[in-house]
Amino acid sequence: MSRPLFGVGLREVHLSELCARPEVCELYEIITENVCFARGAKRERLRWLAERANMGLHGLSLNVCGHAELDEGFLRELRALADELGALYVSDHLSWTRHGARSTYDLLPTPFTEAALDHTAARVQHVQERLGRPLVLENVSTYVRFASDELSEAQFTRALLERTGARLLLDVNNLYVNATNHGFDAAEFLRQLPDESVAAVHVAGHERRATFCFDTHDRPVSEEVWALYRAAMRRFSAASTVVEWDSAIPPLSTLLAEVARARVEAQQ
Amino acid sequence: MSLPEHEALLAWILEGRPPAEQLLTPVDDLAERLETYRGGFSVRTFSALGSVFPRTARVLGEDWQLLGRRFAFSLAPAEPNLNLIGRALPAFLRDQGAPSLARALAALEWTAFELVHAERTSALDAAALATLDEGTRLALAPDQRRVSIDDAVLAAWPAPPREDSTQALLSTRSGEATLTPLSSVQARFLAVLDDAANVGGVIESAGLDAAQLGGVLAWAVDAAILVRR
Numbered sequence: 001m002s003r004p005l006f007g008v009g010l011r012e013v014h015l016s017e018l019c020a021r022p023e024v025c026e027l028y029e030i031i032t033e034n035v036c037f038a039r040g041a042k043r044e045r046l047r048w049l050a051e052r053a054n055m056g057l058h059g060l061s062l063n064v065c066g067h068a069e070l071d072e073g074f075l076r077e078l079r080a081l082a083d084e085l086g087a088l089y090v091s092d093h094l095s096w097t098r099h100g101a102r103s104t105y106d107l108l109p110t111p112f113t114e115a116a117l118d119h120t121a122a123r124v125q126h127v128q129e130r131l132g133r134p135l136v137l138e139n140v141s142t143y144v145r146f147a148s149d150e151l152s153e154a155q156f157t158r159a160l161l162e163r164t165g166a167r168l169l170l171d172v173n174n175l176y177v178n179a180t181n182h183g184f185d186a187a188e189f190l191r192q193l194p195d196e197s198v199a200a201v202h203v204a205g206h207e208r209r210a211t212f213c214f215d216t217h218d219r220p221v222s223e224e225v226w227a228l229y230r231a232a233m234r235r236f237s238a239a240s241t242v243v244e245w246d247s248a249i250p251p252l253s254t255l256l257a258e259v260a261r262a263r264v265e266a267q268q
Numbered sequence: 269m270s271l272p273e274h275e276a277l278l279a280w281i282l283e284g285r286p287p288a289e290q291l292l293t294p295v296d297d298l299a300e301r302l303e304t305y306r307g308g309f310s311v312r313t314f315s316a317l318g319s320v321f322p323r324t325a326r327v328l329g330e331d332w333q334l335l336g337r338r339f340a341f342s343l344a345p346a347e348p349n350l351n352l353i354g355r356a357l358p359a360f361l362r363d364q365g366a367p368s369l370a371r372a373l374a375a376l377e378w379t380a381f382e383l384v385h386a387e388r389t390s391a392l393d394a395a396a397l398a399t400l401d402e403g404t405r406l407a408l409a410p411d412q413r414r415v416s417i418d419d420a421v422l423a424a425w426p427a428p429p430r431e432d433s434t435q436a437l438l439s440t441r442s443g444e445a446t447l448t449p450l451s452s453v454q455a456r457f458l459a460v461l462d463d464a465a466n467v468g469g470v471i472e473s474a475g476l477d478a479a480q481l482g483g484v485l486a487w488a489v490d491a492a493i494l495v496r497r
Contacts, residue, residue, distance in 0.1 A: 012319070015443075016443065033349045033350065033351055034351060036349075037349075037385050038384055038385045039385055039386055039387040039388060039411075040383065040384055040385065040386050040387070040388050040411040040440060040441065041384070041388070041411070041440055041441050041442065041443050042384050042385075042440075042443070043388075044388065045443065060350070061348040061349055061350075063348070066275065067271065067272050067275055071348060074348070096275060097348070098348060099275050099276065099278075099279035100279075101346045102279070102345060102346065103345045103346065103347060103348050103350075104279070104282070104309065105308075105309055105312045105313060105316075105345065105350050106282075106305055106308050106309060106312070108278055108282075108305070109278075110271075110274075111271065111274045113271075115270070115271055116271055116274075119271055143301035143302070143304050143305065144278075144292045144293065144294075144298065144301050144302065145292070145293050145294075146274060146291065146292060146293075147290065147291050147292065147293050148269055148274070148291070181301075182294075209300075210297075211296070211297045211300070212297065212300075212301060214304055247315065
């Protein structure tokens with residue numbers, strides 16, 4: 001990952017169009033769960049695409065901060081998929097997604113405590129052993145924090161990366177949302193990250209509500225987030241960039257326009 | 269408070285229990301912030317169902333909002349993968365007395381979803397077929413499924429009109445879920461594939477004459493749907 005690559009979060013609705021002209025992006029980030037157990041035509045198309053562009057794997061259900069037992073079968077499939085596609089990175093979220101036997105289908109906040117740090121670090125190391133590569137973890141948007149937090153998000157993230165050798169998928173939109181929602185300095189967060197710890201950067205849109213920001217990933221990147229992106233790329237110039245829309249997904253041309261802008265902003 | 273207790277606290281709150289203000293921050297607009305999490309579960313599950321069952325949703329119209337959301341809320345989702353939550357939807361629609369067309373489409377759409385995840389195995393070509401002995405076991409390729417259809421299903425899918433049988437071949441090989449109506453000869457041939465122990469058994473059980481057998485084998489080879497079991 002020495003040269004920054006620019007691409008999009010690959011969504012089903014764009015797959016055929018992208019297979020017709022895969023050269024429009026250097027990097028496609030696929031949702032792990034959408035393909036991990038796929039064996040047929042879908043997987044073949046992704047393999048075909050992987051021969052023509054770089055692929056990142058981006059999961060939602062690893063539950064790396066949670067307490068439910070890690071799914072060893074899923075980790076085996078994930079490693080096989082990463083090897084098969086020659087994935088540039090394997091990522092998931094710094095969150096928990098399961099309580100007991102019940103999945104939340106949401107990326108929920110972990111307490112920023114020393115105990116949570118120990119717990120998460122042990123799980124990240126276990127995952128990395130199973131995957132045979134560093135895990136890349138994304139900072140998630142949050143709307144509440146635990147009163148028992150002992151560390152800031154930056155301190156927790158930095159300590160986790162240093163302790164495990166994992167890398168960060170820095171979602172600058174999520175960082176902006178959290179800085180707004182919890183009243184911290186996003187620039188200071190960037191300064192506290194270890195050198196060369198960012199593997200990739202996400203840019204996305206959010207909705208500004210009366211008293212907080214709601215992470216929607218369903219609209220263009222705001223000017224405030226582009227400003228934070230420029231700051232992030234000055235610090236982590238080798239990081240790749242992914243434009244990510246999760247709902248109200250627009251035509252591919254809209255995403256490619258944001259990719260083009262990211263290329264320009266990354267040089268500022 | 270231990271880590272599992274933190275987890276339990278937030279999970280309970282998201283299930284509708286009153287927020288514990290002394291444990292979560294900020295407190296001024298806590299209820300509104302928690303609502304974003306509560307709303308998210310519903311939006312995500314309903315959206316995931318809609319992507320797997322688009323035809324069912326279209327046929328149900330406004331009732332999809334009701335039935336789909338009721339199903340989403342009825343889940344105690346053990347499945348970590350959100351894509352897989354629709355497995356029980358066809359049975360749920362049956363239990364809810366949904367129209368038969370919607371139930372049939374839901375069953376087919378879930379089967380199509382399973383086919384996307386099925387192994388792709390090399391199909392037998394004409395040369396390979398010619399060298400088979402009678403003891404060889406044949407099967408329909410794992411990414412294909414013989415299914416029952418009627419005119420309403422074919423119209424709603426949409427698919428070409430029915431032939432002289434109520435069977436069709438469901439496939440996702442092209443990247444889209446397609447239904448191809450089968451002739452009665454094709455349907456009979458594929459039906460015996462499921463049961464017959466070997467090639468000899470297929471020929472015997474299908475009850476086809478030489479011309480019919482030659483024709484159906486040529487079709488199956490051309491469609492690349494026959495594999496060794």
